[in-house]
Amino acid sequence: MDGNIVGYALHYSGILIEAALILYVARSSHGNRPLSVLPYLSCLLAADLARAYTLREYGLTSRQYSYIYWSTDFLLVISAFFLVCLFFRRACLHQEKMWRFVRLLLAFICLLVVGISGLLFSHNYGNLLTGFIVEFNQNLYFTCLVLNTLLYLLLQQIDSADDQLGLLVCGVGIQFAGPAATLALFHLMTGEGFAQSLAHFTIPLCTIGMLLVWAYAVVHVKDTATQVTRRQIPVLAEVTAHFNIQV
């Protein structure tokens, strides 16, 4: 019961923070850069509202809630992938050559995740939710986690002057890495009670953590994306030149 109360409190707090952040970002007229998080935040709010309604009507263990939860998770991982793509675009704002390479790489990655999840679905044909959607969600989730880490390393490499983007990427890192780390702990502890309860609260806590970091980034950190990077390092230019991409 206590766990349920904490779960509901986290759920509704998350909805309130999401709504407040959407309103702030939509109303702030200075700089359009934070608007890139708006589609993802809208999807997050819509998903959480739909889940809250279904949870209240049918309960946690109902089939309806499960279907709504995993279907909206499908929408959320896809929007998270596009958010990471937008962040890559923003990071490569002054490096068109690198962006052409990254764009192609992201397109291939998206196709490959669909293909690999589809292969597993072909072994479990006839069960779309557990056979394909959940499998696809999990694969794309971990892909976003790895891509976000690569993006963070890229920002360090090019010594980006865009501090706001750095914080937004860190927020996404909290969102993705926290549950993955807890899952690893859960697996190592072979599903003991402590790890199980930790895993139960980590997902909403990490989402709220991401929202709070984003709120700080949007409210307090200046948008400096239009400035040129602090110091041009030719290392990545050499890497992209090595690929010599002509798209």
Next chain:
Amino acid sequence: MKNLVLTFLLALLVVLTCVSIRRMVSGTPSFAGQKPALVAIGCAPVPPLPKPTQ
């Protein structure tokens, strides 16, 4: 064409790394007979997966 193939191979490497990490972290149905643990996005409580329809 060569660059396209190289980019595709790099993308394949990234995706296979992600899938491997996922399998290591969350387990597979065949691992010690446990159901795979799941990650998700959002603030709502995570429900159990519905049983597959026969």
